[in-house]
Amino acid sequence: MDKNRLMEDRNHGDPMFPLRTYTENKLDSNGVIFGLHWHYEMEFTLLQKGPAIFQIGSSSVILEPGEAVLIPSGQLHAAYPYEQNNFQITAIVFHLNFLRSFAYDQIESHYVDRLEQLETSQPLIIKPKTDWEQSILYSLSRIIHYEQNRPPAYELAIKGLLFEVMAEWLGNYPIPDKAVHNVKTDQIKKVLLYIEDHFQEKIRIKDLACVVQMSEGHFNRFFKSIVRMTPIEYINTIRINHAAKLLRETDRKILTIALDAGFDNQSYFIRTFKRFKSCTPSRYRKVKEPVEEPIGFSNR
Template sequence: MNKDILHENRVHGNITFPMGVYQVIEDESHTLFDYHWHEETEFLYMQEGTAVFWLGTIKHELQAGDALFIPSGTIHAGFVADLSTPCLVYAIVFDLNLLSGRTYDVIQSKYIDPLLEQTLFLPSLLKPHTFWENSLIAELVSIVEFFEKKPVAYELLIKAKLYNLFAGFIANLQEIPQDQPITTNIYKIERLKKVLQFIDESYPLRIQIKDVASVIAMSEGHFCRFFKAMVRKTPMDYINTVRINQAAKLLSHSDKKVIDIAMEVGFENPSYFIKLFKWHKKCTPSDYRKLEKQKNLPAL
C-alpha cells in the first residue's frame, strides 16, 4: 500500500527541524480528526475538555491534563466526548529521526533505533497520577509553549524536552501497565486503510457506496455498518468531508472560481456544494476565501 497517497498532506516543520505543534479544533460533527495516519510520531496533550481517541481499535478516554503517545504509522482518530465543555487539544508531531545523532553511539543503538523500528513499545496513555507522569506531561506543555513563543534557541530546548520525554518513558517502563497491542484487529485496520486510500484517490470522481464496498469485497449493507463502527461517520459523510476540506485548500491557495472548485473536488451540483460547505465551515466558500486572505495580510 502506498501510504503517501493517504498521508494527511501536511509538512511538519522543515527538513532541518521536522516538527510542528498544532491546536486541534473540532468540526461541526464534534470530530477532532478523522481516521488517518502519518509516518511521524505524535503526542496529544488535552488542555481542556474530554475526548475519545482511537489508536487502531483501541479506545482511550482523555480528560484535561492527560496526554497520549501515538507511534509512527498508527491509524488514529479523535472525537469530543463531552459537548457541554470546550475542548482544547494540542498535537505535537515530529519525525523521530530528529533525535538521531550524527554518530552511531549507545544512545542511537540502545534507545533511538528501537523506537524507530518499533521494537521498543511504549504505553499510549499518560495521566497525572504519579510524579513521573506529571513530569512527562509538564515536558509536553513546555514544548507547546516553546514552539508558540519561539524564544532564543527554542529548537534546542524542544529537542532536549523530547529526549527527556523518552528517557522518562523508558526509565519507568516497569511501572507502566502495558497497553493492549495496537495490532489487535489488524485485519480490520488494514481493510479500513484500503478504503480510506481509495477515497483519497477517488474523491474527485462520482463515487457510489457499492464502489467503495467492493474495494474490500463487502456488501453495501455490511460495509456501511463496518465503516460507521470504525470511523463514526457514514461513508458518504466521510467522502464529503474530504471533498470540503480539499475545497477549502483550493479556496485558500488558488484564484479558481467557486463553481470550478466544486466540480474539481467531486460536487456536480454547485448549490449543494455551497450548502454543505456552509454547514462544515460556518460560512460560504466566497466568505471563507475572504477570511483566509485577510489572515495572510501583512501586519501594519
C-alpha cells in the same frame, strides 16, 4: 499541504528542527476536534482542558485534563468532543530523526529503531499517577512552553526534554518485541486512500466494500464505527473541501467546479455545499472565507 488527503504531507517544523506544536480549542466544521488522519512523525498530545475522546486506530479512550497520549508514527488518530465540555489540546509532532545521531549508536539501535517500528492497537495513555508519568507530563508542558515562546537556546532545551521524556517512558513502559498489529487500521487506511484517489469519480459503496472484501452492509457498519461518518458523508466532506479550495483560488464556473469535485448534479452540489459550509458556493466565493478542514488540525 493538501488537507483533503488523509495523510498529512507537510513538514512539521523544518529539516534542521523537525518538531512543532499545535494547539486547538475549537471544533471544525464537522463538529470534531480533528478528524481521522496520520503522518510519519510521532506525536504526544496533551489534554489541557477537557475531557475529550481520542481515537487511536480503531480504539477510543476518554482523556481527562492533565493526561497525554502517545501516537506512534503512521497510526490513524482523531479527537472528538466529550458531550458539551470545553477543551484545549496541544500536540507535539516530531520526526524520529530528531533523536538520531550522526553516527549509528546504541541510542538509535536500542531505542529509536524500536520506536520507529512501534505498532499498537491500544492508546498509550500517560496519567499523572506515578512519579515517572508526572515527570513526562511536566516535560511535555515545558516542551510546549519553549516551542511556543522560543526563548534563546529553546532548541537545546526542547531536544533535552524530549530525550528525558523518551528515557522515562521507555524505562518504565518497554516496547514488546512484537507489538500488536491492527488489521482494522490497515483496512480503513486502504479505503480512505482509495476515496482520496477517486473522489472526483463516481464511487459506489460496492466499490469501497470490495477494497477490503466485505459485504456492503458489513462495510457500512465497519466504516462508521471507526470514522464516525457514513461513507457518503466522508466522501462529500472530501469533495466539498476540494470545491471550496477551487472557489477561493480560481474563477472557474460553479458547474465546472462541481464536476471537478465529483458531483454530477449542480443542484445537489449546491445543497450539499450549503449543508457543510452554511452558505451557497456563490456566497462563499464572495466572502472569501477560509476553508475549515475536517482532517488534521485547522492550523497545520
